[in-house]
Amino acid sequence: xxxxxxxxxxxxxxxxxxxxxxxxxxxxxxxxxxxxxxxxxxxxxxxxxxxxxxxxxxxxxxxxxxxxxxxxxxxxxxxxxxxxxxxxxxxxxxxxxxxxxxxxxxxxxxxxxxxxxxxxxxxxxxxxxxxxxxxxxxxxxxxxxxxxxxxxxxxxxxxxxxxxxxxxxxxxxxxxxxxxxxxxxxxxxxxxxxxxxxxxxxxxxxxxxxxxxxxxxxxxxxxxxxxxxxxxxxxxxxxxxxxxxxxxxxxxxxxxxxxxxxxxxxxxxxxxxxxx
Numbered sequence: 404x405x406x407x408x409x410x411x412x413x414x415x416x417x418x419x420x421x422x423x424x425x426x427x428x429x430x431x432x433x434x435x436x437x438x439x440x441x442x443x444x445x446x447x448x449x450x451x452x453x454x455x456x457x458x459x460x461x462x463x464x465x466x467x468x469x470x471x472x473x474x475x476x477x478x479x480x481x482x483x484x485x486x487x488x489x490x491x492x493x494x495x496x497x498x499x500x501x502x503x504x505x506x507x508x509x510x511x512x513x514x515x516x517x518x519x520x521x522x523x524x525x526x527x528x529x530x531x532x533x534x535x536x537x538x539x540x541x542x543x544x545x546x547x548x549x550x551x552x553x554x555x556x557x558x559x560x561x562x563x564x565x566x567x568x569x570x571x572x573x574x575x576x577x578x579x580x581x582x583x584x585x586x587x588x589x590x591x592x593x594x595x596x597x598x599x600x601x602x603x604x605x606x607x608x609x610x611x612x613x614x615x616x617x618x619x620x621x622x623x624x625x626x627x628x629x630x631x632x633x634x635x636x637x638x639x640x641x642x643x644x645x646x647x648x649x650x651x652x653x654x655x656x657x658x659x660x661x662x663x664x665x666x667x668x669x670x671x672x673x674x675x676x677x678x679x
Contacts, residue, residue, distance in 0.1 A: 453499065466535060473545065489633040495645060557583060587678075596624045620671065
């Protein structure tokens, strides 16, 4: 996180940090997610200060990579355990900022460290991930402050999609980051009661005119559904977005595209740009 962004974030949202404690009340994931590959988290000395979510048994097909920034830029890699386990159970390697149960703060460099580590491990003959990762399909995403971290690295050419959860840029100076977006972006926001709503909607109006983009609002507030088993509705929709963007699954695409899309006419308030 840049010094400028951190100053803006702290000054404008001191009360938000207290509110962000809600995901910490989540019931710990015990079933390994709802996907075909039961998953767990682990750590490695080769990537300190991160938590890795992975299928218990690696799939036969290469796994896309997801780097995750926590709400409040909190260095606790298990704060969003439910939704990250859910993603991993659908055949993704997910790397969260922070060690399990950790404290302190993270920064956007940690997201790039996660991506670099995964790409390197895919090419190392002695690594269990050698040839097992899809390094052409990488997502970076984060919740609230973690979304701001996400925006700070979204110009990395390796990124195939960017996802903002309950997040949007604060200052007009930071809005310049939107100009560096090059990959499809999704915003999953908690509706007008979400403290990030106004910032996210302002981002939406400022996105590059040709950028493929999705905006979904669900009236659950800033806490989202992260505390629910498998991340609740946010977990379900997040998997669909990843399956479309990183795996090219047409059934997942149908959730977001077309007048009768899967999320259209539901409790989700949907907006789209340049999606086909």
